Each structure stands twice: as C-alpha cells, then as structure tokens.
Amino acid sequence: MDNGLQQLVEISRIFGADSSYVIAGGGNTSYKNEEKIWIKASGISLATIDESGFVCLSREKLGVISKKEYSGDPLLRENEVKADLYEAIISPKELRPSVETSLHDLIGYRFVVHTHPTKVNGVMCSQQAEAVCKSLFGQTALFVPYTDPGYILFKKVGEGIREFKEIRGHEPQIIFLENHGVFVAADTTDEINFIYDQIMTKIDAKLVDELPCNKKTELESVLIDQVEKLHPGFAGYTAMGFKCDLHRRFVSDEEIFKKANKSFTPDDIVYCKAHYLYIPSQTTEEEILKTASEKVTAYYNTYGYLPKVLALQGEGIIGIEDSPKSARNVLDVYENILKISFYTENFGGPKFLNDEQIAFIDNWEVENYRRKMAKS
Ligand SMILES: [Zn+2]
Numbered sequence: 611m612d613n614g615l616q617q618l619v620e621i622s623r624i625f626g627a628d629s630s631y632v633i634a635g636g637g638n639t640s641y642k643n644e645e646k647i648w649i650k651a652s653g654i655s656l657a658t659i660d661e662s663g664f665v666c667l668s669r670e671k672l673g674v675i676s677k678k679e680y681s682g683d684p685l686l687r688e689n690e691v692k693a694d695l696y697e698a699i700i701s702p703k704e705l706r707p708s709v710e711t712s713l714h715d716l717i718g719y720r721f722v723v724h725t726h727p728t729k730v731n732g733v734m735c736s737q738q739a740e741a742v743c744k745s746l747f748g749q750t751a752l753f754v755p756y757t758d759p760g761y762i763l764f765k766k767v768g769e770g771i772r773e774f775k776e777i778r779g780h781e782p783q784i785i786f787l788e789n790h791g792v793f794v795a796a797d798t799t800d801e802i803n804f805i806y807d808q809i810m811t812k813i814d815a816k817l818v819d820e821l822p823c824n825k826k827t828e829l830e831s832v833l834i835d836q837v838e839k840l841h842p843g844f845a846g847y848t849a850m851g852f853k854c855d856l857h858r859r860f861v862s863d864e865e866i867f868k869k870a871n872k873s874f875t876p877d878d879i880v881y882c883k884a885h886y887l888y889i890p891s892q893t894t895e896e897e898i899l900k901t902a903s904e905k906v907t908a909y910y911n912t913y914g915y916l917p918k919v920l921a922l923q924g925e926g927i928i929g930i931e932d933s934p935k936s937a938r939n940v941l942d943v944y945e946n947i948l949k950i951s952f953y954t955e956n957f958g959g960p961k962f963l964n965d966e967q968i969a970f971i972d973n974w975e976v977e978n979y980r981r982k983m984a985k986s
Contacts, residue, residue: 614641614720615648619660621723621799625806626656631725633946634939636877637791640714640722645669647715651705665707671698672715676768680761685973691761712764716771718781719795723802726791726877728946729813732953735874737961739788746812751784756963758970759876763787784809789963790875817956821949822855829853829926832895833902837930840903843916844930850937852945853926860948861921864888870951871921872962876971881943882929883918884968885909891923898922919944 618641625631625639637656640649647667650656654663675694680687695711708714714722733742743753752770757763767785774782783805785793792809796802829851833840837849860870873884887909892898902920909917918940920928927948929940954960963971 614643615661615664617641617799618648618664618721621721621802622650622656622659625723625725626659629942629946630729631727632656633726633942634877634881637723637725638708638710638714639724640708640711642669642715642720646700647672647711649708649711649714652708653706662702663705665702665705665711666700667695667698667707667711667715668700669715672712674698675712675761675764676716684758684762684970688760688974709760710764712761713767713793716764716768717785717793717795719783720797721799721802722793722795723806724791724793726875727810728949729810729817729953730786730792731790731874731950732817733813733957734786734788734790734792735950735961736954736956737958739786739957739961742816742957743786746816747784747786747809749778750782751786752782753786754788756788756790756967758967759790760974789961789967817953819952819955821952822859824854824856824945824949826852826854826857829922829928831922831925831928832898833889833920833922833928836899839899840906841910841916843910844906847930847932848934848937849928849930850934850941851922851926851928852941856945856948856952857926858924860951861888861923861925861927863923864890867921869960870948873968874947874950874960874962876963878943878947879963879968879971881918882940882947883913883915884963884972885913885917886919886921886944886947887917888921889923891925 618639622639635653635655638650640647647669648664651663651665675691680690695707733739740753752774754767754770757766771781783795794802794805831851834849834851837847838844860867867888871886873879887905889902889905892901906917918930922928927944929937931937931940951960
C-alpha cells in the first residue's frame with residue numbers, strides 16, 4: 611500500500627476520535643500524489659476509518675471541474691458537478707467521495723485534514739470571526755467568509771488561494787471557513803499536527819472563562835416518555851435527554867436560549883435541523899405535554915418539518931430522532947452548538963447562519979445523503 615495512504619489513515623483516526631475536532635460523521639481528510647487523490651468517503655466516520663473508507667480519484671479528471679462552465683441554477687449546477695466528480699472516481703465506484711473533494715484537490719500540499727474544532731468554531735461562528743482571525747494568525751492563514759457549500763465554496767477558496775499565493779509566494783497551510791471550520795494542509799502529517807497545536811494554543815489564550823461542567827446525567831421528562839403524544843409525526847421515534855451545567859446555562863430562560871436557538875454550521879443542520887425549540891416549564895405534566903405539543907405543531911407549520919431538539923426550561927436538552935443512535939447524534943451535535951455559543955462570548959457573541967444560507971442546505975441533496983448515511 612502507498613505509504614502516504616497509511617499515514618492518512620493514522621492521522622484521520624486520531625482527529626476522528628477526538629470529539630473536540632469532529633462530531634458524528636463530520637470532517638474529512640485526504641492525501642494526494644501527482645496523479646491521484648485519496649479522500650474520505652461521504653458518511654464514513656474518521657474515527658474508525660481504514661483504507662477502504664477512502665475513495666481514489668483521478669486529479670486530471672477533477673481538474674475538469676475548475677475549468678468547466680456549469681448551470682446558473684444552484685441545484686442543477688450541483689448535480690452537474692456531482693456527475694463530473696463521479697466521472698473522476700478510480701475506485702471504489704460504489705462509495706461517494708466527500709462533497710469537499712475538489713476543494714482538497716485544489717490545495718497543493720500532500721495531506722489535508724479538515725475538521726470542525728469546537729474552539730475554532732467559537733471564533734468562526736462569532737461576530738468577530740474575520741477580525742480575530744487576522745489578529746491571531748495575521749498573514750499565515752486564509753480567511754474565507756461564509757459561502758454556500760459545494761461548487762461556489764470551491765470557487766471562492768480557489769480564488770483565495772491564488773490571491774494568497776500571488777502576495778506571499780506560497781499557498782496557505784491554514785484555511786479558516788466562517789461558520790464551518792478549518793482546513794490544515796502540509797506535506798507531512800507531523801506538520802499537520804504541529805499546525806493544529808499552534809491554532810489551538812492561540813485560541814486558548816483568548817478564552818476567558820472555562821466551559822461549564824458538562825458531566826451529563828440523564829434527563830427525565832414526560833416529553834421523553836411520551837414523545838409520540840407531541841405530534842403524530844413522532845410515531846415510532848426515540849427521545850433522549852441530558853442535563854448538565856452547560857445545558858442549564860442556556861435553558862434558564864427564553865432570552866438566554868436565543869444564543870443557541872439556531873444553527874451555526876451546515877453540519878448542525880444536517881444532524882439537528884436549523885431551529886431549536888424552547889419549551890417553557892409548567893407546573894403539571896399534563897400542561898407540559900400540552901404546551902410542548904402546541905409548540906411542536908407551530909414549529910411544524912412554520913418550517914415544514916418536525917424539530918429534533920427541544921430545550922426544556924430549567925431542565926436540559928431533548929433530542930428526538932427515528933432511532934436511539936440518531937437521537938444520540940442529535941444530542942452530541944447540539945451540545946457542541948452550546949459550547950460554540952459559549953466560546954463566541956469571547957468574540958462579540960454568536961453569529962448564526964441566516965435564512966437564505968439555511969434554505970440552501972435544506973434543499974441540498976448531497977446533505978440529505980449524508981443524513982441518510984449517518985443513520986445507517
Ligand atoms: Zn466541513
């Protein structure tokens with residue numbers, strides 16, 4: 611086996627196993643030589659990946675995507691790009707390469723490790739993302755303002771890399787994406803680790819308060835036991851809840867919950883949907899059920915789908931999904947939203963995705979595929 615691929619497997623597992631870098635199926639990694647690139651397949655988890663979890667593609671064929679003219683209609687365009695991406699697959703044909711494949715290919719370094727670290731996103735999902743990025747990393751990193759994922763993001767990063775190279779004579783090894791995460795690139799995996807350490811050290815120095823203790827205990831609630839009563843659409847669904855100091859900090863009242871009631875990143879939407887539902891506490895179980903069911907129905911009428919996250923005032927967070935594994939994923943991803951929101955307080959407060967940005971992800975077929983894979 612190609613030695614680079616072996617190193618890629620090793621570094622992927624290290625980052626994948628650390629939930630402060632990636633959660634659920636998030637993040638992706640790649641290794642390339644002159645002719646080929648190996649990239650994580652969509653829906654495969656980095657933590658347990660081996661060589662069979664990577665898709666090998668022809669870089670010559672991938673190059674077509676950056677030169678070609680595509681449809682102006684976003685959904686048509688993404689489908690056309692996807693067709694060209696599949697065209698570039700050498701093996702295995704049945705796996706789907708990461709949606710960020712072209713972006714990885716664009717980067718000149720051999721290894722690329724793309725993650726969504728909680729602390730990095732504490733900066734990237736804040737009001738001061740760009741300014742903080744400039745002050746902490748100066749000329750060493752490229753900052754890319756939020757862009758819809760897929761082809762448009764690929765084009766924008768490509769432009770950014772070219773400009774960076776013109777000015778500084780080399781490509782950036784750190785690319786920060788607002789409301790998303792970071793790409794770190796290098797010719798060795800040791801250097802990747804070194805760069806990540808530097809990023810974390812710099813951000814750590816800016817964090818004033820420690821994260822509230824998140825030693826979770828199980829939340830007991832009638833909303834969990836009788837989730838099916840909240841809406842007919844919840845028939846057969848699993849609800850699960852946790853409470854801890856971190857959760858309680860955000861659910862003490864509706865005003866505070868506004869700091870965590872929307873999604874920060876595309877991945878948040880993939881797992882938890884874009885909006886999170888606050889349920890005010892009531893004196894009896896009957897009243898809680900009634901209030902919650904009214905709120906769930908109103909939510910459904912507004913967004914056209916059911917909520918996956920309920921915040922129960924003064925208590926904790928409830929995740930609702932069609933299986934225990936998926937409900938657990940919802941809770942893990944949502945807890946990360948709480949942590950990110952907490953960290954953004956060091957940088958002017960949270961900055962969520964806006965309605966248009968959310969709508970793009972909601973309509974994106976590629977993300978639906980990831981959702982499906984995450985459940986399987
Ligand atoms: Zn990503």
